[in-house]
Amino acid sequence: MSAAPPSGNDLSLDEILGLAPVIPVLIIEDVAYAVPLGRALVAGGLPVLEITLRTPVAMDCLERMAGEVEGGVVGAGTVLNPAMRRAAAAAGARFCVSPGLIEGETAGERAPLLPGIATATELIAGLAAGFTNFKLFPANVVGGIEALKAFASPFQQARFCPTGGVNAANAADYLALPNVVCVGGSWVAPAEAIRAGDWGRITALAREAAALGAG
Numbered sequence: 001m002s003a004a005p006p007s008g009n010d011l012s013l014d015e016i017l018g019l020a021p022v023i024p025v026l027i028i029e030d031v032a033y034a035v036p037l038g039r040a041l042v043a044g045g046l047p048v049l050e051i052t053l054r055t056p057v058a059m060d061c062l063e064r065m066a067g068e069v070e071g072g073v074v075g076a077g078t079v080l081n082p083a084m085r086r087a088a089a090a091a092g093a094r095f096c097v098s099p100g101l102i103e104g105e106t107a108g109e110r111a112p113l114l115p116g117i118a119t120a121t122e123l124i125a126g127l128a129a130g131f132t133n134f135k136l137f138p139a140n141v142v143g144g145i146e147a148l149k150a151f152a153s154p155f156q157q158a159r160f161c162p163t164g165g166v167n168a169a170n171a172a173d174y175l176a177l178p179n180v181v182c183v184g185g186s187w188v189a190p191a192e193a194i195r196a197g198d199w200g201r202i203t204a205l206a207r208e209a210a211a212l213g214a215g
């Protein structure tokens with residue numbers, strides 16, 4: 001689980017999602033935080049890093065982390081349309097995450113996409129578009145563990161990364177499900193720890209999260 005990821009930009013989404021049980025979902029307010037934050041998480045055993053495109057500096061942070069955080073596999077989150085995906089890939093994103101399905105977008109090879117779904121109808125549409133990996137979002141609102149159990153039988157080819165309300169208290173329960181490959185969450189990088197530059201705390205949180213096993 002915590003083995004060093006291969007170098008280069010050649011990882012499939014399956015490979016990326018298998019690198020660690022938890023993908024930190026990062027909201028970064030200042031570009032100066034990007035590299036030390038990324039290094040703190042990688043040091044704790046979480047190499048897959050999702051930078052949400054929600055702040056004015058997010059794309060700069062992505063570029064800096066992708067270029068300077070050794071051992072990190074950096075991707076973009078909150079990708080809402082094809083233009084954001086293209087921009088993220090150009091900035092060095094090795095994967096993209098969206099809260100929903102983006103019309104016309106497919107899994108792709110460059111910066112492969114992990115789309116969000118919340119219902120069976122969206123899952124059917126995502127499978128028809130060629131996706132097999134999905135973010136269940138917002139996981140705790142749309143049925144959480146019970147929804148994932150219910151999806152397992154009719155959607156045997158689907159694998160999930162539940163995100164939204166996942167935290168240290170419930171992550172292990174999600175990860176115990178056979179159709180969950182990893183979980184996403186912001187709890188490993190609290191805003192106040194980032195602002196305080198408390199990288200030691202973030203590494204400790206990452207270490208605890210990295211010790212969780214996937215089902």
Ligand code: 3PG
Nearest residue numbers: 025163164165166185186
């Ligand atoms: C998000 O998009 O904000 C993620 O789902 C993270 O959710 P969380 O803050 O509940 O972990």
